Amino acid sequence: MPRSNHRDYLRRVRKAAEDPQLRRAMNRAAESYSAARAEGLASVDFDALSQQVRAIKERAIEHLPALIARFRQEAEGVGACVYEAKTAEDARRYIVDLARRQGVTLAVKSKSMATEEIGLNPALEAAGVRSVETDLGEWVVQLAGERPSHMVSPAIHKTREEVAELLSRVTGRHIDPDIPSLVKVARAELRRCFVEAQMGITGANIAIAETGTLVLVTNEGNGRLASSLPPIHVAVVGIEKLVRSLDDAVPILKILARNSTGQTLTSYTTFITGPSRTSDIEKTPVLGVHGPQQLHIVLLDNGRGALRNDPEFRESLYCIRCGACMYLCPAFQVVAGHLFGHIYTGAIGTVLTAWHHGIENAKEPLGLCHGCRYCVDVCPSRIDTPRMVLRLRERIVENEGLPLANSAALRGVVRRPERLRA
Numbered sequence: 001m002p003r004s005n006h007r008d009y010l011r012r013v014r015k016a017a018e019d020p021q022l023r024r025a026m027n028r029a030a031e032s033y034s035a036a037r038a039e040g041l042a043s044v045d046f047d048a049l050s051q052q053v054r055a056i057k058e059r060a061i062e063h064l065p066a067l068i069a070r071f072r073q074e075a076e077g078v079g080a081c082v083y084e085a086k087t088a089e090d091a092r093r094y095i096v097d098l099a100r101r102q103g104v105t106l107a108v109k110s111k112s113m114a115t116e117e118i119g120l121n122p123a124l125e126a127a128g129v130r131s132v133e134t135d136l137g138e139w140v141v142q143l144a145g146e147r148p149s150h151m152v153s154p155a156i157h158k159t160r161e162e163v164a165e166l167l168s169r170v171t172g173r174h175i176d177p178d179i180p181s182l183v184k185v186a187r188a189e190l191r192r193c194f195v196e197a198q199m200g201i202t203g204a205n206i207a208i209a210e211t212g213t214l215v216l217v218t219n220e221g222n223g224r225l226a227s228s229l230p231p232i233h234v235a236v237v238g239i240e241k242l243v244r245s246l247d248d249a250v251p252i253l254k255i256l257a258r259n260s261t262g263q264t265l266t267s268y269t270t271f272i273t274g275p276s277r278t279s280d281i282e283k284t285p286v287l288g289v290h291g292p293q294q295l296h297i298v299l300l301d302n303g304r305g306a307l308r309n310d311p312e313f314r315e316s317l318y319c320i321r322c323g324a325c326m327y328l329c330p331a332f333q334v335v336a337g338h339l340f341g342h343i344y345t346g347a348i349g350t351v352l353t354a355w356h357h358g359i360e361n362a363k364e365p366l367g368l369c370h371g372c373r374y375c376v377d378v379c380p381s382r383i384d385t386p387r388m389v390l391r392l393r394e395r396i397v398e399n400e401g402l403p404l405a406n407s408a409a410l411r412g413v414v415r416r417p418e419r420l421r422a
């Protein structure tokens with residue numbers, strides 16, 4: 001990393017730390033989240049459940065090749081097409097070729113970090129396919145020409161006032177900075193897209209090998225619409241999302257919403273096993289009734305195989321993307337995800353970045369972790385992210401002899417991180 005880039009990064013960190021709008025947005029989100037999480041976890045034994053989740057993820061990653069083979073066999077058995085993408089480019093090519101072959105001009109997307117990871121939207125747009133984000137936060141950042149700053153709350157860095165200004169500009173009419181009114185705008189503007197799109201694109205929170213099932217955990221309803229209204233459903237799924245059985249999926253579901261949004265379960269927990277089908281006439285099976293006729297599942301490696309083979313970093317694959325570690329990270333609170341991360345954000349995001357997007361993109365954000373270990377306390381998979389951050393820094397220094405000292409930029413900014421503890 002050239003010295004001038006490093007200086008520019010530090011300048012942007014200081015600027016973010018002094019940005020009153022960002023401060024307001026992050027403080028509002030942290031307060032709401034901490035209260036909701038405490039309430040959500042009150043009805044479970046977090047320690048016992050997180051030990052269970054950790055064991056499930058350890059077992060799944062240990063047996064990953066067998067789970068991939070089983071998932072493929074089961075999903076294809078119920079009529080899905082499964083494509084194993086070694087790289088982001090493989091995944092993009094498969095989806096763009098499919099869109100071209102099927103004459104797709106409009107795609108609707110529900111929130112998916114895997115599609116962000118592979119840069120799917122620009123690839124589709126370059127192929128003449130309009131790709132519309134339908135999760136409210138994702139739609140906001142798409143309209144703003146930005147990228148998500150948090151894996152669960154993509155627009156966490158924006159205040160309601162900023163969102164109202166943006167939507168007023170896009171719709172050409174004044175919209176009050178009142179959150180229910182902003183939500184209504186999204187509903188009105190996006191509804192037509194769901195009906196007109198020829199392709200719906202989602203991720204998946206869990207993939208169950210034993211049945212070839214995708215599990216989507218959502219709140220807004222856009223995930224259901226995107227995966228059921230268009231005639232083609234494409235799901236991009238990181239291979240670390242695989243678990244052996246429905247029994248293994250349950251503890252993850254039990255803790256995911258509680259730790260992520262404070263809900264017992266999200267509004268919609270959707271299980272998808274193959275395309276839409278009927279056997280109502282003469283018991284003859286036909287695909288594509290009211291839901292999609294085609295289901296394409298892209299199983300994405302893109303560095304995950306290498307992570308699995310690296311004992312010092314394997315545990316990063318146990319992440320269930322709840323986002324808790326970011327909401328409660330003192331450094332993330334100060335600068336948010338556009339500086340603390342690349343596509344994946346926060347401390348865990350910088351570790352993943354090194355494998356998915358290259359060490360160059362992880363170097364500067366790595367320096368923002370100052371090892372407070374709050375992220376370990378709140379992690380449902382008990383991932384020791386600070387250990388991996390430290391080890392990654394050591395590897396960089398071993399290879400390049402360059403010290404990383406960005407944490408100095410936050411010294412004096414994060415004076416009392418303990419007050420952010422949930």
Ligand code: SF4
Nearest residue numbers: 319320322323325379
């Ligand atoms: S590292 Fe842990 S706390 Fe952070 S997003 Fe992943 S599972 Fe959640």
